[in-house]
Amino acid sequence: MSGVKSLGRTLLAEGLGSALLAALVVGSGIAAQQLSDDVGLQLLENAAATAAGLFAIILMFGPVSGAHFNPVVSLTDAVLGALPWRTAAAYVLVQLLGCVAGAVLANVMFAQPAVSISNTERATGPHLLAEVVATAGLVLVIFSLARSGRASIAPGAVAAYIGAAYWFTSSTSFANPAITVGRMFSDTFAGIAPSSAPAFVVAQLAGGALGVVLVRVLYPGLTSTEAADAVVPSENSKLSLSRPSGA
Template sequence: MNATARAALGEFLGSALLAAVVVGSGIAAQRLSPGDIGLQLFENAFATALGLAVLIVVFATVSGAHFNPVVTMVDVVLHRRPWSITAIYLPAQIAGCIAGAVLANLMFAAPAVSWSTTERGGWPLLLSEVVATAGLVLVIFSLVRTGRSHLAAPAVGAYIGAAYFFTASTSFANPAITIGRMFSDTFAGISPASALPYIGAQLIGGALGWALVRALYPTAIAPAVPAASTAS
């Protein structure tokens, strides 16, 4: 298997496992802590933060462990990589997140596909997605451009875990996983009608994060390597 195929497979598997962690831990939280939304959110956030950090470590040397279309697009623009990368990574990330959500449903004996009915709308939630995504981009690429990519796994995991609580939207910060969450009518789900505005807010956040990185870190201290990340 050549490097391109391995990278595509890495993005698919990593995205699938990330979605399985997010959706699966949400289902488990609902069942373990019925009636306690705060505890459910903590359980979901804790599992996601740990799982994301592990997945970055596992797949960083295979594909850069993006698992997120925004991260891939910022990486391409910031480091002048060929746009053909997006044609490989983005479909793998989206397909992986859908597959992971379906897998999580099946692991908890739920229907394989159940369209989410959870409405997530209003400007506070969309503003939260802008903030969450911009912050994620800033965390990742501040490390990449200062030669500290080895810290991406714990830093990104910690950031996403914290952002579950400091943003009103619980920090999806990832168009691919937003799409995947539509396929599960559970704690972590989002209705299809709510998903498109979320994705729009995430793209705006990605552009804002890119601008902040360019302003704060105009040149890379060490040779740029594929960024390691995503979200929730």
């Protein structure tokens, strides 16, 4: 029974964190549009708010769930043997639901229609390549820190990477299938058209797979216990790996 309660608490943390992340991305994008007519300044505002907010929510929920907030991170944890596949599937489900809820929440907070399907087409060759690069880099940042015993600095490193990737990638670094799905439901600065989303998700999964290869090549001694400390060490990461990483 305690295991069920722990799993429920873990999934609640992942769902809330994912919702807050989507609200950060979408809400700061809406605010940026309202505050400035300059696209470059809008992107700067969106990126800065997302990076700062991501740092905070990783600190907030990391000790409970590991602060994945991203199906690619959860699937990578499963591939590396740290997270049971059934638990990873549950993580992915709550991440998707959380990101959709967060996008809707952001819409409502800014007096937009609760659901407005985005018309912003983004699926171009350069954008998809950028998503592969952005996602592979994110996986490498997270799991290289775990392997080298520096998981405690991951909140800042992940936030810094995402903030920078807004600028060095042409796609503005979605790097997250759940965020991609959530952003379909807001026809605002951060939105993505449903017709573009599947290609983005495929590119992100490809980037995640590339990231796993790079982690294994660069850090061949990665153990499943170290992988369990993915984004930040969760409160029970030293327990049996038959349990979820943040349970």
